[in-house]
Amino acid sequence: MRIFDSHAHYDDRRFSDEFPGGYRAALEQSLRAGVCGIVNIGSSMKTSLSSVRLAEEYGFVHAAVGIHPCDSQYVTLKELDKQLTEIESLASHEKVKAIGEIGLDYHYDDTDRERQFYALSAQLDIARRTGLPVVIHSRDAMADTIDMVFSNPGIKGVLHSYSGSAEDVPRLAKAGWYFSFSGPVTYKNAHRPRLAAGAVPEDRIMAETDAPYLPPVPHRGEINFSAYMEFTLSAIAEARGTDPERAAEITLENALSFYGIGEDTLHG
Numbered sequence: 415m416r417i418f419d420s421h422a423h424y425d426d427r428r429f430s431d432e433f434p435g436g437y438r439a440a441l442e443q444s445l446r447a448g449v450c451g452i453v454n455i456g457s458s459m460k461t462s463l464s465s466v467r468l469a470e471e472y473g474f475v476h477a478a479v480g481i482h483p484c485d486s487q488y489v490t491l492k493e494l495d496k497q498l499t500e501i502e503s504l505a506s507h508e509k510v511k512a513i514g515e516i517g518l519d520y521h522y523d524d525t526d527r528e529r530q531f532y533a534l535s536a537q538l539d540i541a542r543r544t545g546l547p548v549v550i551h552s553r554d555a556m557a558d559t560i561d562m563v564f565s566n567p568g569i570k571g572v573l574h575s576y577s578g579s580a581e582d583v584p585r586l587a588k589a590g591w592y593f594s595f596s597g598p599v600t601y602k603n604a605h606r607p608r609l610a611a612g613a614v615p616e617d618r619i620m621a622e623t624d625a626p627y628l629p630p631v632p633h634r635g636e637i638n639f640s641a642y643m644e645f646t647l648s649a650i651a652e653a654r655g656t657d658p659e660r661a662a663e664i665t666l667e668n669a670l671s672f673y674g675i676g677e678d679t680l681h682g
């Protein structure tokens with residue numbers, strides 16, 4: 415089984431602080447578990463730079479660069495504009511395959527929606543100018559996220575760790591969007607993501623860890639990493655009435671086509 419993890423954060427401190435052997439050991443164990451490609455996702459200027467460094471270190475790792483909605487609101491506007499310029503120049507690096515993760519996050523009480531919209535729309539413009547797809551983070555903000563999709567025709571994007579409804583899938587897919595599923599599809603009471611995973615057209619579904627976050631059952635409470643993808647793929651397969659091998663194959667093919675990654679970069 416060849417597995418592609420379309421969204422991970424191996425530069426996260428939890429790998430150096432808590433994972434025995436750090437991120438290198440996590441990547442090696444993942445390769446032994448059948449993982450052949452990973453996209454490491456930036457969420458700030460610092461993590462965008464470290465994602466690129468990681469992609470330079472490993473041929474099978476690719477990078478996305480962008481400013482997360484939460485990160486966009488704790489800096490001055492001047493500093494944010496400076497970072498956005500840096501993100502755009504980083505985007506021309508050959509291992510950068512997407513702008514992300516960017517989006518909307520209304521989870522916290524101090525959410526500055528105006529600022530989040532500003533950062534999102536500036537980064538959609540970067541995606542337009544560079545021709546790169548976008549990786550969208552959306553938490554407690556699905557209605558505004560869907561509005562964003564339909565007011566930006568021509569943008570190619572993935573709704574990462576999709577938490578929307580199955581009912582919204584057909585029109586988002588028709589608009590050209592992709593859907594990615596992570597650990598929560600394995601949770602006992604998570605009917606919503608399972609229904610959605612079953613509703614996504616075969617050429618639009620991807621799988622991810624969001625490592626070190628969102629570990630699947632039976633690893634909840636641990637650091638998540640790509641070797642645990644098999645549990646998420648099994649749950650996706652079950653939701654779609656297929657087998658894990660097929661789920662691994664289609665999510666791999668879709669990730670390669672979405673990110674524009676060549677087969678020749680895959681490990682093994």
Ligand SMILES: [Zn+2]
Pocket residue numbers: 421422423455515624
């Ligand atoms: Zn993420």
